[in-house]
Amino acid sequence: MAKEVIEENEKYSWKPDIKWLFKVLAAVYVSIIVLFLIASFVLKPAIRQIPSDITPWLDKNHAENVGETK
Numbered sequence: 255m256a257k258e259v260i261e262e263n264e265k266y267s268w269k270p271d272i273k274w275l276f277k278v279l280a281a282v283y284v285s286i287i288v289l290f291l292i293a294s295f296v297l298k299p300a301i302r303q304i305p306s307d308i309t310p311w312l313d314k315n316h317a318e319n320v321g322e323t324k
Contacts, residue, residue, distance in 0.1 A: 306313035 304312065
């Protein structure tokens, strides 16, 4: 009897389909986005301001002045 049950289970083995694949991919993407948002909220106090003399392309006042001199 046990042999019949094993053969029956092998006969109906589970295989993923497209619907299952999309559900798993959606769950992975949603979890990555949620983890990113949580990490950015938690780590917000740890982010420091970069001085504008080191990164002049980030200084908005400097970019406006360069455009006016041309």
